[in-house]
Amino acid sequence: MRIRVINPNASASMTAIAEECARAVAAPGTIIEGATNTMGPLSIESHYDEALSVPGLLAEIARGEAEGVDGYVIACFGDPGLDAARELARGPVIGIAEAAMQAASHLGRGFSVVTTLSRTIGRAAELAERYGMDRFCFGLHACEIPVLELEDPKARTVIADACREAVHADNSDAIVLGCAGMADLCEYLTREVGVPVIDGVTAATLTVQSLVTMGLRKSGRGEYARPLPKQYTGILSGFTLD
Ligand SMILES: NC(=O)NC1=NC(=O)NC1=O
Numbered sequence: 001m002r003i004r005v006i007n008p009n010a011s012a013s014m015t016a017i018a019e020e021c022a023r024a025v026a027a028p029g030t031i032i033e034g035a036t037n038t039m040g041p042l043s044i045e046s047h048y049d050e051a052l053s054v055p056g057l058l059a060e061i062a063r064g065e066a067e068g069v070d071g072y073v074i075a076c077f078g079d080p081g082l083d084a085a086r087e088l089a090r091g092p093v094i095g096i097a098e099a100a101m102q103a104a105s106h107l108g109r110g111f112s113v114v115t116t117l118s119r120t121i122g123r124a125a126e127l128a129e130r131y132g133m134d135r136f137c138f139g140l141h142a143c144e145i146p147v148l149e150l151e152d153p154k155a156r157t158v159i160a161d162a163c164r165e166a167v168h169a170d171n172s173d174a175i176v177l178g179c180a181g182m183a184d185l186c187e188y189l190t191r192e193v194g195v196p197v198i199d200g201v202t203a204a205t206l207t208v209q210s211l212v213t214m215g216l217r218k219s220g221r222g223e224y225a226r227p228l229p230k231q232y233t234g235i236l237s238g239f240t241l242d
Pocket residue numbers: 009042043044045075076077078115116117120147178179180181
């Protein structure tokens with residue numbers, strides 16, 4: 001099977017991190033292909049960034065459909081464009097926030113989310129509620145490191161401290177990493193913090209792999225049916241659906 005891990009931001013270095021983490025857990029015979037948004041923000045840290053990441057994300061979904069991709073991971077913790085992507089795709093489309101929260105909910109009474117900037121906490125809280133995970137989400141915290149500074153070697157100790165503080169403050173049993181750019185820190189943070197630390201890229205990859213292995217695809221009826229034929233104007237003219 002082919003799983004495309006789409007980074008909705010335009011930073012190839014972050015795509016590489018996500019792709020490597022997904023490939024590390026994929027089954028033999030599962031091909032992991034990273035894709036970087038070619039028309040979007042270099043990082044997603046606001047509603048504005050998130051909105052502007054969606055057209056390029058959808059273009060990557062359309063490209064994957066033309067190439068026969070079996071399923072997709074949206075590798076950004078805001079799960080941007082998830083519903084629209086599901087309308088376009090035949091196979092499963094899983095966001096890293098939904099997958100990470102669902103995985104964490106199996107491991108204890110509750111989890112804490114540790115994300116990048118505190119201004120993204122509201123979006124994460126909305127997603128927890130949408131996914132029915134709010135009863136398991138004991139708290140949401142930010143390490144206040146901008147997304148593109150996560151690659152700084154000093155970032156990992158700041159994030160580890162934020163994770164410890166979150167577990168203590170929330171009395172939680174697990175940590176959900178609130179950014180795809182933290183995916184490569186999962187093992188280190190698990191050792192440092194002493195509770196299960198879940199990276200959504202690997203959780204979403206294995207969710208897609210499980211669904212495709214079961215022969216399951218996105219439902220073609222109702223809300224997630226393919227959008228009706230329509231013209232789109234201006235710079236969106238390339239998104240016209242026949
Ligand atoms: N909360 C976040 O910082 N999410 C993210 N922004 C990105 O650019 N990638 C993420 O996963």
